[in-house]
Amino acid sequence: MPKLFEDPGVDEFRGLNLRDLRIDEAWMVITSNLLNPSWLYVLSDDCDQCAFKLMSYVGSEANNSVKMETKHGWTLRFRDDNSSTYVPQLTDNNNTVCQLHVTMGEFGVYDVMLNPSDGDRADCSFSTAKEPVDIYAPLLACFLFYVVLAFLWIGFKAVLRRGYLDGCLYALKIKKRQKNTSNPVDQNENLGGSTVAAKEEEKITPKKSSRLKSLDTFRGISIVIMIFVNDGAGQYFFFEHATWNGLQVADLVFPWFMWIMGVCMPISLRSSLRRKESKLTIFAGILRRSCLLFFLGIMNNSLGGNIELSRLRIPGVLQRFAITYLVVGTAGLLLTPVDLSAPHQSSKARKMFQDIVVLWPQWIFFLLLVAAHCFITFFLPVEEECPVGYLGPAGLHLDNKYPGHCIGGAAGYIDRLILSVQHIYNYPTTIQVYESGPYDPEGILGSMLCTFQVFMGAQAGMTLLIFSDWKSRIVRWLAWSVLTGAVGTLLCLATQNDGWIPVNKNLWSLSYVMVTTCFAFFLLGVCFFLIDVRKWWTGAPFFYPGMNGIFMYLGHQGAYNLFPWHWENGSMNTHFEKLAEALWGVSLWVAVAAWLYHKKIFLAL
Structure with missing residues (x-):
């Protein structure tokens, strides 16, 4: 057939x-x-x-x-x-x-x-x-399918709003008829103004939430791409992680997820302080959530039956969330002033950079952390057969010059020294191409720069708190996007392998932090403008999984081989079949997220 x-x-x-x-x-x-x-x-x-x-x-x-x-x-x-x-x-x-x-x-x-x-x-x-087959036609077909689906959904909602389907909905008992109990005389009297009852109703009506949908949409975009990539992404190599140096679609997801967590942290801290919570209580909450995230990460590592304690992997995605949340949250709690406004006698320049000024103690702390990371990376002595300051994957790299366990230089050495090979990831992306040894992409040294990336997200969140004007927010985010992008480009010299510090997700290199942060600032600015400013987009469907991020992550990890999210049909020997299966799984999770949202079910730690 x-x-x-x-x-x-x-x-x-x-x-x-x-x-x-x-x-x-x-x-x-x-x-x-x-x-x-x-x-x-x-x-x-x-x-x-x-x-x-x-x-x-x-x-x-x-x-x-x-x-x-x-x-x-x-x-x-x-x-x-x-x-x-x-x-x-x-x-x-x-x-x-x-x-x-x-x-x-x-x-x-x-x-x-x-x-x-x-x-x-x-x-x-x-x-x-x-001649070979066309592997890109399935991508185009699936893209057009979702475009048509989006237009059909928009059209359906428009018809629904205009009441054209009310008769069918009444007949199916999906929608109930509203009884008109108001007095016609009262209606005529109220044509020109509001009654006392209307005013009283206005008073007791809950104030509309000021929650920015763009933040949840940004988080949802990250989660949806993450699920798509983890489900195989149709086995297109450009959707996968880069083998070592470089940046592909999958490499954007994790840092964006971390960064948007940072954006929300100063907002959450501000809310807690306004509720008159003590700093000790707030820190206890930060510590509790960090410990819970770390424990859930260890549980997640045991999926598939890997429960042998002597070989249980310790680092992981949620573990890195836990560490960075603890460090950045504690730094924000201790070093952020209660009063975020600039003094009345401040200069115009001071007021212009107020969102940076209030964070200057944290800037010093995290820049020192970056400096410490760079010093360890380039000057820490490692094993005799491995060079100091090495950033490569070892194995076949440099004409098979260094043994496979030299992978990652200081980053790999620290993990092997502290955690041992038995408790780190043994199947890195380089194992087939470079024949490298075990290496954990969520290791200890990379977590240092990861905290800096989360802090950069906190800087974006502080901009939200300091400046209420949408133009001021977007201009600053775009400025940060240009600045971080320029620094990242300079560090890697706009090349994949020949820069001073190549863009590398496995190492979580400084150039990788800067480049992915550049895209994060830009994407948030675009989402904020389209969703919260112009309201040209509701954020759907990404808004729904963004409202239940931790549930989406744990759910898709736990259901990695469960029907109906995953299925097989014969050999599944084409990109199209793999792509259809991956998109089905993603779409099903988005539908679950939408259902949870409408049922007002949210998982929070």
């Missing part, structure tokens, strides 16, 4: 079974016309400064077929010697027969020809025997 998307058209091509290929795989057929055998060494574009790795024997005058991953391009090096499993990039050219760079597509078939040339060299050619 032909598939709707990504159908190769035939099951077999030139004796190759196309159904044996998985997502993002292709057949590469190597035909050698050389007199002597050779060996294929490969290097993925995703592996920075790596050594070539032996992949396959290439027989003389024979067809050799190999499966190749198609997410990234490859450099193919054919050698007449296989004495080493790994070959450095810049050396050992004497045994190289030929070398070429290729890119391939899913379910395609490609030919590589090796023909004799002068001396010991050969001419290599690459050609497409069968």
Whole structure:
């Protein structure tokens, strides 16, 4: 039965079974016309400064077929010697027969020809025997589906507001008829003004909440993307985490979630102080919530039956929330003045930067924390075989120069020293590409800069408290966006791997903090303008999961292999099938969040 998307058209091509290929795989057929055998060494574009790795024997005058991953391009090096499993990039050219760079597509078939040339060299050619499938068509189809769905929903709500469906709703008993018990005379008398009863009703009507929907919408966007990514995201590589350095869609979610928590912290602290709560009571609440988050994180790490105490992972997402909430919350409690307003005799410049001035003690504290992090990262002595100040993934990196346990430099060393290898994450994103050792992306050293990122969120929240004018808020957020973006760009030199401090989610590097904070300030400004200022958007559907963030996170983690959020249908061997399953799960969680919102059920710690 032909598939709707990504159908190769035939099951077999030139004796190759196309159904044996998985997502993002292709057949590469190597035909050698050389007199002597050779060996294929490969290097993925995703592996920075790596050594070539032996992949396959290439027989003389024979067809050799190999499966190749198609997410990234490859450099193919054919050698007449296989004495080493790994070959450095810049050396050992004497045994190289030929070398070429290729890119391939899913379910395609490609030919590589090796023909004799002068001396010991050969001419290599690459050609497409069968065109790959289009993996981006499912993305477009799903995007258009949700666009149409959104317009239909908007139209349905408009029809509902105008009362065109009231008859049907009455008949189905979904909506009750309102009895008109008012006196017609009273109605006529009240056409020009309000009655005493109306005034009394106005007095007892609860004041409309001043809660900014843009904050919950921002949080909801982060949660929805997080669920989508954790559900597989259709196995599109650009939706996944970057292997080491770099920034992809999945790398934005966690820092945004942390940052928006920081935005809400000064607002929450202000509310507690206005309720005349003592600082000791507030600190007890901060400590209680931090401990509860940390405990829930440990529980979350045991999902899937990992309950062996000797190997239970200690760091994690919620654990990092707990640590940063405790540090930033305590700093805010102790160092934020009660009176946030500027003195009457203050200069115009002082008033302009009042949201920064009131936080100056915290700025000093967190900048010292950043300085301490940088000092430890670049100057802490680690194991003998690992260099000081190393920021790489080790393994195959730098032509297989350092052993796999050197991954992350000081960050990895501290985790292994304090927590031990048994209690950290053993399957980092680098394990397949770089063949690195265990490394925990939520480790101890990265938490230091994570607290700084949460504090940057608190700075955005303080802007909300100090300035009531929407223009003042947006201008400041955009200014922070430009500033943090510029600092992040300078640190990484606008490159993936060649900057002073590359953008790296695993390390939670300073450039990563700055770049993701840049996007966070900008996105909040856009949401605030569209939702709370112009009211062009209600924030739906992201607003609903944003109102129940902790429930959404724990729920989707606990239901990671439960129907109806997840299902399988046959081999599920295309991006489209994986994408449909992921979007179904996300949509179902959004529907659950909307139901909880309308039932006024909210999980708070």
